[in-house]
Amino acid sequence: MRLLHAFALLLVLCLPAFAVNPDEVLADPALEARARELSAELRCLVCQNQSIDDSDADLARDLRVIVRERLVAGDSDAEVKDHIVSRYGEFVLLRPVIAPHTLFLWAAGPIILAAGLIGLWLAARRQPPEPRSLTREEEAAIEALQSGYDQVEGSKSSGRNETP
CATH class of the missing domain: 1.10.8.640 (Cytochrome C biogenesis protein)
Known part of the structure; x- marks a missing residue:
C-alpha cells in the first residue's frame, strides 16, 4: 500500500x-x-x-x-x-501563423536542408581525379635526384666507417 x-x-x-x-x-x-x-x-x-x-x-x-x-x-x-x-x-x-509575411521563415528550414542534402549528394558523386603518369623528363629528373641522394648518403656512411 x-x-x-x-x-x-x-x-x-x-x-x-x-x-x-x-x-x-x-x-x-x-x-x-x-x-x-x-x-x-x-x-x-x-x-x-x-x-x-x-x-x-x-x-x-x-x-x-x-x-x-x-x-x-x-x-x-x-x-x-x-x-x-x-x-x-x-x-x-x-x-506562429502561416501568412505571406512569415512564409520565408517557414520555408527557410526545408530549403536549407534540401540545399545541404544536394551538396552532400554532389560531393559523394564526385570521383577523385586519376593519377597521371610522369613524362620522360620528370622520370629522368627523379632518377637524377635519387642517384645524387644515394651518392651523398653513400659518402656519408663510408666517411663514418673510416673514422674510428
Missing part, C-alpha cells in the same frame, strides 16, 4: 505546475477551461519558452487576467487571440 501511495505522489509531482493563482480562476468551469486552452497557446513575453499558463511572471499574470476578462465579456477564442496579438504582436503566439 505504501508503494501505491508513493507512486501516486510521484505522479502528482510529475504533473505540470500551473501558475494560475486561485483569485484568477473563473467560477464558470466552461469559461475556465477555455481560458486554460487559450493561455496554453499564448507565450509569456518575459520567459519566452513558457505559456502564460505556466509562467509566474507579472506580465503573464496580466495576460491571463485579460484573457479571462475578454471571455467573461463574451468574446470568442479567436477574438481574444486577436485582441492579445493586436496589443503584443504575433510573437505572443506559441504556434
Whole structure:
C-alpha cells in the first residue's frame, strides 16, 4: 500500500505546475477551461519558452487576467487571440501563423536542408581525379635526384666507417 501511495505522489509531482493563482480562476468551469486552452497557446513575453499558463511572471499574470476578462465579456477564442496579438504582436503566439509575411521563415528550414542534402549528394558523386603518369623528363629528373641522394648518403656512411 505504501508503494501505491508513493507512486501516486510521484505522479502528482510529475504533473505540470500551473501558475494560475486561485483569485484568477473563473467560477464558470466552461469559461475556465477555455481560458486554460487559450493561455496554453499564448507565450509569456518575459520567459519566452513558457505559456502564460505556466509562467509566474507579472506580465503573464496580466495576460491571463485579460484573457479571462475578454471571455467573461463574451468574446470568442479567436477574438481574444486577436485582441492579445493586436496589443503584443504575433510573437505572443506559441504556434506562429502561416501568412505571406512569415512564409520565408517557414520555408527557410526545408530549403536549407534540401540545399545541404544536394551538396552532400554532389560531393559523394564526385570521383577523385586519376593519377597521371610522369613524362620522360620528370622520370629522368627523379632518377637524377635519387642517384645524387644515394651518392651523398653513400659518402656519408663510408666517411663514418673510416673514422674510428
